[in-house]
Amino acid sequence: MISALRTLGYRTVMLLEHLGHMAAFVGEIGLNLVRPPFRFGRLVMETFDVGVLSLAIVCLSGATVGAVLGLQGYNTLTRFGAEGSLGAVVGLTLVRELGPVFTALLVTGRAGSAMAAEIASMVTTEQLDGLRMMSIDPIDFVVTPKALAMVLVMPMLNALFILFAFFGGYVIGVQLLGVDGGTYVTSLENAITFEDDVAGTLLKSVVFGLLVGIIATYRGYTAEPTSAGVSAATTGTVVTASVTILIFDYVITALWGV
Numbered sequence: 659m660i661s662a663l664r665t666l667g668y669r670t671v672m673l674l675e676h677l678g679h680m681a682a683f684v685g686e687i688g689l690n691l692v693r694p695p696f697r698f699g700r701l702v703m704e705t706f707d708v709g710v711l712s713l714a715i716v717c718l719s720g721a722t723v724g725a726v727l728g729l730q731g732y733n734t735l736t737r738f739g740a741e742g743s744l745g746a747v748v749g750l751t752l753v754r755e756l757g758p759v760f761t762a763l764l765v766t767g768r769a770g771s772a773m774a775a776e777i778a779s780m781v782t783t784e785q786l787d788g789l790r791m792m793s794i795d796p797i798d799f800v801v802t803p804k805a806l807a808m809v810l811v812m813p814m815l816n817a818l819f820i821l822f823a824f825f826g827g828y829v830i831g832v833q834l835l836g837v838d839g840g841t842y843v844t845s846l847e848n849a850i851t852f853e854d855d856v857a858g859t860l861l862k863s864v865v866f867g868l869l870v871g872i873i874a875t876y877r878g879y880t881a882e883p884t885s886a887g888v889s890a891a892t893t894g895t896v897v898t899a900s901v902t903i904l905i906f907d908y909v910i911t912a913l914w915g916v
Contacts (some may be wrong), residue, residue, distance in 0.1 A: 683797070683876050688803040690795070698801050704807035708769040712815060716764055721821035723760060724826030726749060731827075732835050744837050745846035748827040753855045757820040759907050763867035765815060766899045775805050777878025777887040786879075801879060805871035812867030814861055820859070858914050866903050867909065873899045880894075892904040892913040 708714050729745045777800060786796040822844070831837045850856065875894045881891035 661750065675713045679880070680872070680876055684872055686797050687802050687805055687872075687875075691806065695798075697799065698845040700799070700803035701807055704803045705740045705811055708765070708773070708804075708807045709811035712765055712768050712855050713809075713818070715768055716761060716815050716819050717822045719764055720757075720822035721758060723827035724748065724752065724823030724828075725830045726826075727756070727823070728827035728830035729835075732831055732837065737835065741837055742841045744827075744831045745842040745844070746849035748826070748831070749846040749850050750855065752820050752823045752827075753850055753859050755907070755911070758816050758859050759863035759868060759903060761863065762870060763900055764819075765812060765867075766870050766874075766896055766903070769808070770870045770899055771892045771896050773808075773871075773874040774878035774881075774886055775892045777801070777804075777875060778848065778881035778891040781879070782883045782888055784883070784886070797879070801875045805868075805875050808871030809864060809867040810872070812870070813863040816859060816863040819831075828910060837840065845895040858910070861914075862910055863886070865906055869902050869906060870899045873902065882912055 694862060727748050728744065731744050731751075731788070735741050736746055777786075780800065781798075786800070789796045789799060798846065828839075828842060832839045832842050877891045877895045881887040
């Protein structure tokens with residue numbers, strides 16, 4: 659019993675210490691956002707790496723998810739004679755939940771893992787130490803542009819995912835299954851409102867981008883300077899960010915409906 663309590667206490671202290679280091683890390687990123695020099699060139703490069711290079715997988719996945727959702731929604735609605743509500747079902751499901759969550763998970767797997775691996779590799783090859791020797795803050799020069807790019811890009815990728823998913827659902831529902839196109843679009847327009855749906859998906863995408871950016875950069879920045887450390891930082895980023903996204907999705911959805 660004493661050993662178990664000692665282990666529990668030790669792990670609790672280590673968790674609190676870890677959270678404290680992360681809070682200080684986030685605070686330093688916030689300070690770098692408001693004090694010069696501002697790394698606009700680095701931000702543009704990171705935005706390209708995170709956003710443009712993720713377009714293919716996000717758009718293709720969006721069209722596929724929309725097609726599957728249109729097919730499943732049609733098969734379900736035909737049981738109740740409500741095929742005309744297919745647009746509303748597809749739109750609400752994508753805008754409220756699937757759009758921001760799927761986009762965040764896809765970006766985590768493609769860009770977040772690469773971000774953590776890059777920073778961890780810089781730790782292993784002592785590039786961050788070289789920046790410190792030249793009086794350049796690694797958090798300001800390397801970490802902050804990456805985290806900010808993730809926050810800026812996530813809402814735009816979410817919008818593209820939803821747009822292509824709408825197209826995939828339209829093709830399956832209207833062109834393949836025979837739902838009236840005007841009914842589909844009208845149902846979609848009437849079901850989605852800015853205050854309840856669009857604002858919620860924008861909030862989720864910004865929060866998810868912030869979470870992924872912080873987790874990826876922190877795991878990479880604090881990685882062990884070995885090849886195993888790079889691997890652990892990469893896999894840890896994907897696992898931690900994915901679970902965190904799902905938890906915060908529930909929290910935001912619950913609070914948004916209050």
